[in-house]
Amino acid sequence: MKVLKIIIFVVLLGSFFTTLLVAINHYTTPIIQKNEELKKKRSVLDVFDISYTKENLEDIFSDNIEVVQKENKEFYLSLSREVAFGIKGSGVWGPIKGIIAFNPDFESIKGITIIHQEETPGLGGRISEEEYLAKFQGKKVFPALKIVPHGKAKAENEVDAITGATMTSKAFEELINNQVGEYLALIKEN
Template identity: 25%
Template structure:
């Protein structure tokens, strides 16, 4: 039977077949590339952890340097209790703290907190993930804590959609470095670090915020303090 290529039926059929074929091709590509995407995400995470340590890395050497500096990793509860016998997806590196933060079905008291124990220049440093909210979306990062369990020696912050030149500046060295030397505790008690404007404020624990990026800066303040409070529960028990 001769096919009428000028008819509407032929056009619709051709369109449907084309959509199905393209869909199958795109789906196959997505599945095929999934291991590569996961590997890239893992390397990026390792690079961010190393950045908080003050160690430069690339996608090519990130995994090797991670293995060189990170000596151990484990997970604690919201009450600062070490968690053991966790399933693979809840172990320190695999635990998605951003997803956990977004999941409103998970109670705050049920959240888990990874710790990455590093060794650099003969000293032990603890790299701790933090996650919170900025002006336009999620913010996250890592805070590196010295082996006195109080002094911040490095940070690495990032964001999804903060305003360029304003809130987005939290990911720049000049802001991250302002946390260096700040302490999360005083005389054995947790002490929040305030983000202030242009050196104002009477608190000893304070850092200058981003001019014009007040809401994002305060988001970093809340993110760091609420998370460090949890980690300090663990460190204060295990000094």
């Protein structure tokens, strides 16, 4: 009898907390999705260097950015005909997701923002720092972007690597080069 009471108690307690977790998940999922969408819009506006506030983010985005879908890929076009798109791939310790924008020539980078990364703080995690991302502005991606040892970047398609984060730098280089050609070929068709 004592064992039966324990089993019933455990089942009831488990059911209660399972129901509670499902309810919380159901309630928070739309909020999380909305926040992710706002984060993406902020990143797009940031990469195009368009000013906004928390209050006018949605209006500024809809007034300045055209979202285009082509072959299951999403592009963002600014009023000045610059183009941006999402990039994602594997870093050393986890996924890296960001937005990259190109000047109207479709060959030089206007800017990059990182939405998510799981690299080592202070080392590979520096890929999301504005100071590092600013080094990509104006760099050419053809024939390929190269991330070279720190202090060695000379050519218009070379960017200095992060000291102590060679593997993250190479992963970031590969991530950009693998996606840029595919996306830009689609956008140049129009």
